Amino acid sequence: MKLVIVPLDERPCNYHFPYELTRGTSYQAVRPPHEWMGRKKIAADTQRLWTWTKLECQSADGAVIALDTLLYGGIVPSRLHELDMDELTRRLDQLKQLKEQNPSLKLFAFQLIMRCPQYSSSDEEPDYYADWGREIFRKGYLEHYGEEHTLTTEEQQELDDINSRLPQEVLDDYLGRRAVNREINRLALDYVEQGVIDFLIFPQDDSAPYGYTARDQQEVRTRIRALRLGLRVYMYPGADEVGCTLVARMINQLSNHIPQVYVRFSSVNGAFIIPAYEDRRLYETLKYQIIAAGGMVASDEQSADILLLLNTAGEKMGEAVYQGSPSANYDTERTTVELVEYAGYILDRNPDAVVAIGDIAYANGGDLELLDLLRQRGILYQLAGYAGWNTSSNTLGTVIAQSMIYRMYGATQEHMDFLALRYVEDLGYDSVVRKYLSNGPIQELGLDKFQLDGERGYVAEMVRSHLEQFIVEHLQENGVRIDIQDCYMPWNRMFEVGLSIRTHQSVQDHKGEQS
CATH class of the missing domain: 3.40.50.2300 (Response regulator)
Incomplete structure (x- = not known):
């Protein structure tokens, strides 16, 4: 059986993880070429991706589609775009055409509700978020919270201060984009009701109980209930893992498990x-x-x-x-x-x-x-x-x-490779190497953890060397040997690493001696 995967973006967690989980199974997965996926704030060519998706789905049994990729060109571009409803509606309409041309295709999709980070950083947000991100979050949080509770004197003073300082053009741009994205969320629900999308997830990225994102979630949740779609549309915390989740759901359903x-x-x-x-x-x-x-x-x-x-x-x-x-x-x-x-x-x-x-x-x-x-x-x-x-x-x-x-x-070999990847990345890199290199060695090179020397520069070599040492010290067990075949820094920053891992296992006899 064939599965089509349209990832949320080009990072390994979205582009590689769901695909890697299908390897070694009876399902053949296809995904767009990596170079078509855009890069961080640079949007992918959505029309090229739509053309590819339509072509591949002609011979597919199921499709797992990140709608943000086909609409905005990726997760970060969904927070930066200047697209209007007419253009976005035209793009989403192609999903209806896709299902009409392939009525037996099982189509699972996911679409984010635009997040509102609690901190000031423009790394994955509009440039003005570096100066006003915390204020935007707090304004939304306090206004929303104040509708259900009485603000303290200090909270009201904070809100008044933000309102007096936050530039109107910044707020207009931010809220205008939220309004457009929210309307597209509503339109996606209509597609579920019409049977175009068989199953839909709205993952909540960096959730908070109050604020602009929480308001949007309430509107979407109300719409889900009104359309009686509670068993076909889920909304819960998450984002970058949803591709894996829907691949598992697809394989389970197609296998009747x-x-x-x-x-x-x-x-x-x-x-x-x-x-x-x-x-x-x-x-x-x-x-x-x-x-x-x-x-x-x-x-x-x-x-x-x-x-x-x-x-x-x-x-x-x-x-x-x-x-x-x-x-x-x-x-x-x-x-x-x-x-x-x-x-x-x-x-x-x-x-x-x-x-x-x-x-x-x-x-x-x-x-x-x-x-x-x-x-x-x-x-x-x-x-x-x-x-x-x-x-x-x-x-x-x-x-x-x-x-x-x-x-x-x-x-399977593929399972062992993915298991080892998780140990090397989640424990070796995330908990040890990233911290060590970010607290000194990176600065000694005249770099910053948000701006390295390229995807495959000297920092990537340092990361690989330290991970290889971690493997020797912590992951060699029962004759299993782990090779790092590739190591790179996907967004030229320290937060994530790209790795290709291969495991090799020696045969052991009943005495535990390797042969």
Whole structure:
């Protein structure tokens, strides 16, 4: 069977991860050439991508489409464009033509509700966001919050101060773009109602309970209810993992599988933590992540196809760069040891058990203590999936998708490569190398973590060298050898890394000797 994937942008998490998950399966996935995908703030050629999509869908069974790519040219251009409704409606109309020409095509799509970051930075936003980003967020937050609660004197003074300083032309530009994007969100819902889109996700990027984004979410949610689309349109925290989620959903549906997922936590409080950058308790998002990927939440391990073990904080989710300091939040309010012992116990009894770990103890990186425990137990490469990158939802969507595909196809070479990639990137880069290089070596080169020396410059060489050392020290187990075949910096900054990983495994006899 053939799947068409239109990624959200050119970064590895969007362009490579969903595609890599299909490798080693009975599904042939196709995606646009990487050079067609635009670059960060430079929009992709949408008409070229539409032409490619229409052509490939003629022979496809299913399509996973990021609407922001075909409408705006990518996730960042969706926050920068100056397109009007007429042009965007014309572009979206091509989706209707696509379904009319391919009525049996199963079409899953996702579309972001425009985010409103809480900080002042123009790295992924309009230039004026560097000066006014925090004020724009606070204005939206306070006005929205004030509709449901009484603002304190200090809060009202803050709002008055922002209103007196924030340039009107800045606010007009920002709110004008939000209004256009919001109307396109509504139009996408009409396409679901008409049967053009079979299933749609509105991921919430950098969520907050109040503000401009929360208002837009309320409008979309009201529209979903009015059209009675609650079972065909989901809205929950996330963004860069949704391609993986919908690929898993597509494979599950085309294979007539509904995997049952049993969840176990490292802390009794884990299910109730509100993860960083999200707007609700973990367990509520978790349920959406599982059903969005085509599964169901199992009530016990006996009825489950997949055991998903979640490594959480004990009280509040911190940042991975600060791990290692004494903290009751991580030292006494959770029991990671029990989680690892349980995983080992299950795999000892049944080596074919599907056991995956979602490492969401920290934001923006994996838990190095968990890694050490997995190595001590000798199960690092027996897992059906692992992820520990960026937000809780990014991690959950990735590991759930991988474990569902593993359940069907087992420990293929491609599975082992993706599993090792997660260890190298989420633990090696996100939790160790990025922090080390960003706090000194980068500055010594006269560079900045937001502006390096190119995608494949000296910094990329430094990253590769340090990751190779991390592999030697932390990831060599049970005869598994990991080779880094490529290493680059996709957006010429330190936040993300692009890696190509290959695993090699020595055959061991019953005495544990390599042959």
